[in-house]
Structure formats: C-alpha cells, structure tokens
Amino acid sequence: MxxxxxxxxxxxxxxxxxxxxxxxxxxxxxxxxxxxxxxxxxxxxxxxxxxxxxxxxxxxxxxxxxxxxxxxxxxxxxxxxxxxxxxxxxxxxxxxxxxxxxxxxxxxxxxxxxxxxxxxxxxxxxxxxxxxxxxxxxxxxxxxxxxxxxxxxxxxxxxxxxxxxxxxxxxxxxxxxxxxxxxxxxxxxxxxxxxxxxxxxxxxxxxTFPVWNMPLKHPVNVAYEAATADIGDVNLIDHFHLEEYDERTVNYNRDLDAFPLLRHILEKITGERSRYRSPTDMGVNQIFFGIDDDDAVRTAATQEIIRRYFHYSCDYQSGAVEKAAVQKVSILMEELGVKPEDRSVVIPARNAARGAKAKGKGADGVFSGAAMELADGTVVTGKNSHLFHAASSLVINAVKILAGIPDGIDLLSINVIDSLGHLKKDILGDKMLGLDLEETMTALSICAATNPVAAEAVEKLRELENCEVHLSHIPLPGDEVAFRKLGVNLTSDPCFASRCLFDR
Structure with missing residues (x-):
C-alpha cells in the first residue's frame, strides 16, 4: 500500500x-x-x-x-x-x-x-x-x-x-x-x-536530483545514480562547496567537472567575480523541504532502484545499453542490502510462469507469468495461454477482483475473441494469435456495449494507475503500450516472450 x-x-x-x-x-x-x-x-x-x-x-x-x-x-x-x-x-x-x-x-x-x-x-x-x-x-x-x-x-x-x-x-x-x-x-x-x-x-x-542537502548515500540520491547508470553519472560531495563554506553538500560528477570552466566563462561574460563559489551555489532546488516522512521516501526510493535494475537488464538484453549499466545498479543494490526479489511482484510473476508451464499452457512454446500489486496490497497474477498474453490475463483478473466479479464469469464474448483471432491470423497474417493487452482492452470495451458486467470492469481499469506490475518476460509492443497508458509501474525479467526474432 x-x-x-x-x-x-x-x-x-x-x-x-x-x-x-x-x-x-x-x-x-x-x-x-x-x-x-x-x-x-x-x-x-x-x-x-x-x-x-x-x-x-x-x-x-x-x-x-x-x-x-x-x-x-x-x-x-x-x-x-x-x-x-x-x-x-x-x-x-x-x-x-x-x-x-x-x-x-x-x-x-x-x-x-x-x-x-x-x-x-x-x-x-x-x-x-x-x-x-x-x-x-x-x-x-x-x-x-x-x-x-x-x-x-x-x-x-x-x-x-x-x-x-x-x-x-x-x-x-x-x-x-x-x-x-x-x-x-x-x-x-x-x-x-x-x-x-x-x-x-x-x-x-x-x-531536482541529486538532492544537494540530503546525505550522499540516501536512497533518494542513490536512485538518481541508478536512473542515470547508462550515462555514467556519479553522486559526489561538492568539494568546492566544502572548501568555501565548510559544508557538505551533494552534486554529481558532470557538474563538478564542468564548474571551473563554467565559473571562468561567467566571469569572462560579466567582467566580475562570480557570486557562485560552487555548483551547489548555482542551484535553487528546494525539494528536500517537501519531505515529511523520510522512512516512506527511503522505502520508495529503494524500490525505484530495483525497478531500474530490471529496466537496464532488459535494455542490455535488447542491445540498448552496455552491461556496465546493469553492473552499476547491482552494486548500488548491494550497498543498500537489497535484491531484485525484494520487489513484491517478482516472485508471484515467476511462479505464475511456472504454473503455466506445469499446465502446458503457453504460446510458441514459451510460458509467461505476470503479477500486479493493487492499491490495497492484494497481489494478482496471470499467465499466458493460446487465447491471451500473460499481461491480458493479469489485467482481466485484476479488474474482476476490483469489481467483485466471480472468477468463473467471462468478461469477453467468445465471438469477439474469435473475430479478433480471424483478423490477426487470416487477414493480417500474425503468427501469434493470443490477444495482447491493447487488443484485450479493446475487446473488453466492445463487450461492454452489451454486457453490464464488462462495462463495470472497464471502469475499474482506471484504478490500476500506479500499481506495481512485473512480467516474467520482456513485454511485447502491444502489452508495453497498454501498460504505459494504464500508468502502472512496469518491470520485467530480461527474457524474451517469443522465440521469434521479429515481434509484430
């Protein structure tokens, strides 16, 4: 919660x-x-x-x-x-x-x-x-x-x-x-x-970050370092400020490296001694003074560092970043004493994937799981099948719980599912027939026109905003776009959802 x-x-x-x-x-x-x-x-x-x-x-x-x-x-x-x-x-x-x-x-x-x-x-x-x-x-x-x-x-x-x-x-x-x-x-x-x-x-x-008047190793500042691991930002004590004022403040390497040149340029432009004696002097940020519960902020920042670990792991797998970014966030996590599994939805998602494999329910020989933590702390799971991606199954299960709809009631008409399957396979030539999350939400909205229960489920989609979600695989485009629109905090294991190299 x-x-x-x-x-x-x-x-x-x-x-x-x-x-x-x-x-x-x-x-x-x-x-x-x-x-x-x-x-x-x-x-x-x-x-x-x-x-x-x-x-x-x-x-x-x-x-x-x-x-x-x-x-x-x-x-x-x-x-x-x-x-x-x-x-x-x-x-x-x-x-x-x-x-x-x-x-x-x-x-x-x-x-x-x-x-x-x-x-x-x-x-x-x-x-x-x-x-x-x-x-x-x-x-x-x-x-x-x-x-x-x-x-x-x-x-x-x-x-x-x-x-x-x-x-x-x-x-x-x-x-x-x-x-x-x-x-x-x-x-x-x-x-x-x-x-x-x-x-x-x-x-x-x-x-905004790093926060100059918070400790160097405060999780909020460490989270900034994790967020910029791909460009190599490092938080450091502003030694210019320490020398000038005998006060410890935090800045990052690029600003500290650039400061002597920047101060020289400013003095050349103005023709007078710069009022700025340190990079910290240049800032006007007051973010620290809005914090009223340090423990809550520490917890939230630590969770963000874990998210960044998953994001960089997937980006590395996809060729978007170097392995050094993943290694850097791993070191930051070790320093804080946390591990990837400390994210509440990771283990349930992996267990759901194992459950799909045990039942032989998968697509293209790949078994995927997904998990979501709702606002009240309830964890919901979903797994893939020949009809749905794991993300689709997850969201359907989540809105059912939020709306109090029994698990045995189907929200999507089989006719709508078959029609979309025909469109994907016979008209558009897709190889993967399971509905992705974007397609599933479209189908749900269509069914809502004639099914009051489906209409109630559609309204519950808005309550998924800011929920934590983890997938046992890198999301396919239709799942990723839909999750972004829902506003969830999405992470995934660095495993591909399909054996195909080209994802449509």
Missing part, C-alpha cells in the same frame, strides 16, 4: 520563494536551466510518494506573468530519433508535446532552439514544421573554441555567432526533452548577448 512522504504544496511555496529571491539578484533577468522532466516527472513521483508528476508545471503557472520558456533540442537527437522511454515517443515529438502542454496552460513560449546544428536533414525538416505552425525557431551551431579556449568562446566568434533569442519576461526557463540537449550552452549564449546589451542577466540551475 502507498505510504506518502512528500508534501507538494509545502514544496511549491519554498520553491517559489527561492526563485523570486534569485531573480532579484540579477536586475530581474534570470535564465534558469531546468533539468529533468518539465512534465510527467514519474521518477520523482516514484521516489517521493506524494510528489505530483506535474508539480513543475504548477510552479511555472505561479510565475505565468513573469515567465517564458525556451525549449532546446540537440540536432543529433532529431537525426537519430532518440526516444523518451517513459512515453515511447521521440525527442522531437516530445518538444511538440511540451509546446502543447505549455500553450494549454497559457504559459508563454519564447522559442525552440536546435543546438549543435550542422544542417542535418531531419533537423531542417523539424525546423520547417515548427515555423510553418508559427513557432519561433533558432539554430545554434557548435561553439567555436569550446571547451578550452574561453577567450574564443566568449567572443563574437563563439557565443556571439549564435543568434540572440528575443525574450520579453524577467524569468526565462530553458528546458529540453532530456539531457545533452544544450540547455547550459543556450543560457550562457544568452548571458553573453544580454551583457553585451547592458543587461545584468543571471544564471541559475534547477535540478
């Missing part, structure tokens, strides 16, 4: 005050580099139970009249169609989604900046698409002299070669779909232009 440990409203009050104070220090022109997800920050919501996934957007709404947003995207990410895994969409599509979300909330959008632009065809097409829809687009090429020649970087040939982004409001939030998108370079380029125009603009960093 969920135990809340974070107060989003308390956090919002602290965070609003911190940004206002920082803005006042810089002649009311502040560029804030927003790290992490601007919206739907599910990592934060999982490690800080009670954190609203869209709390950052609520923060922006409080500054609506003083703020505009600049969105950065790296041209190389457009070209290679980099994905945002939690949504299953590419970075360029996520930029469109961010624009829609901001527009819906009446938050001003200054521009989209395509960074490290090198005339990539896909980036040109994306720029054209945005401009045809009335969005201002700027392109920034790689900065000449970066990272060693500061005199060139801070010159007309360096940042001065970038077009100045016209902004009107005192706070400019610079955000992106993900890391490596050029947010910092965009902020510094703007500072160069602003100071050249006589505006004493400033820079600040808003980064």
């Amino acid at each position: 969920v135990r809340y440990g974070f107060d989003s409203e308390k956090y919002l009050r602290r965070q609003t005050d911190a940004i206002l104070r920082r803005m006042e220090e810089f002649d009311n022109k502040l560029y804030i580099e927003f790290g992490g997800k601007l919206m739907f920050d599910y990592h934060a919501a999982r490690v800080l139970p009670g954190f609203e996934p869209n709390v950052k957007m609520k923060l922006l709404e409080r500054f609506r009249d003083q703020l505009e947003v600049v969105i950065c995207i790296y041209a190389g990410d457009i070209e290679r169609k980099k994905m945002r895994a939690d949504f299953g969409i590419t970075y360029d599509m996520d930029v469109l989604k961010i624009i829609d979300d901001l527009t819906e909330r009446d938050i001003a959008i200054g521009a989209v900046v395509i960074t490290r632009f090198d005339d990539q065809p896909a980036a040109i097409m994306f720029r054209n698409k945005l401009e045809h829809r009335g969005v201002k687009v700027y392109v920034h090429r790689s900065t000449k002299g970066y990272p060693t020649d500061v005199d060139t970087i801070v010159s007309p040939e360096g940042y001065g070669a970038n077009p100045y982004i016209e902004t009107e409001r005192p706070v400019v939030v610079v955000t992106a779909p993900g890391p490596g998108s050029g947010k910092l370079a965009t902020c510094l380029s703007q500072l160069y232009h602003e100071h050249g125009r006589g505006v004493r603009a400033g820079y600040a960093k808003f980064e």
